[in-house]
Amino acid sequence: MPLSPNQGSTGGGTTVTITGTNLAGATAVHFGSKTATITANTATSVTVTSPSGTGTVPVTVTTPGGTSNPLSFFYIGPPFKSSLSPLTGATAGGNTVTINGTGLTTATAVHFGSATAVPTVVNDGQLTVTVPPGAAAGPVSVSVTTGGGTNNGLTYTYVDAPTVDTLNPNSGPPTGGTVVTVTGTNLSTTQSVTFGAVSAAFTVLNDTSLSVVSPPTPDGQPGPSTVTVTTNGGSATAAFTYVAGPGI
DSSP states (O other): OOOSSSSTTTTOEEEEEEEEETTOOEEEEETTTTEOEEEEEEEEEEEEEEEOOOOOEEEEETTTEEEEEOOEEEEEEEEEEEEEOOOOTTTOOOEEEEEEEEOTOOOEEEEETEEEEOOEEETTTTEEEEEESOOOOOEEEEEEETTEEEEEEEEEEEOOOOOOEESSSSSSOOOOOOOEEEEEESTTTEEEEEEETEEEEEEEEEETTEEOOOOTTSOOOOEEEEEEEEETEEEEEEEEEOOOOOOO
């Protein structure tokens, strides 16, 4: 006589189906000392709504013919989430977020606002999840659903991808040191700026502009370079040209 599922929230409310034989006319289903609500009954199954409880309890079915052997039902407490990292990411989704807490072993879903993703459980205190696409940029609540229930309390912020419209100036000497103003959109969460493969020092002025100092070229020679601006929402590129100085 198996139970499906054989675990549920300490708060009760789990729909449990008990299968077996000679179950018709069930008059009571007990979870420990508490009585469950019977919602359906046939000769081979009884469906009930579990009462609240804690720990592991025996489940029995009583019919006019007597009381069945007991089976174990495991009560699971609601999950607790202590942290989420990173806290922001692209509106397109796709990055991996780690959630730490307790009671996460039975996690089946993580909700980012109205979007849902299936997590990978690392252990009872940690899970990882690939962030689903967001409906729009901005904060959304994050909740985790486990066998013990759903817990809210964390926030994740979707960030639109950046754009780069202009570099001013868009050229400078191979020795570097040119102060370049980058204008575009969604630049406030800029994490890095590179000229080719070389990192550049930068300052975020506001959401639409950066001040960047061009680094020297690796070989000291002039030529074109791709400037890449990377933010929490993604990356955008523009062209910069290293120009040789005059000679006489």
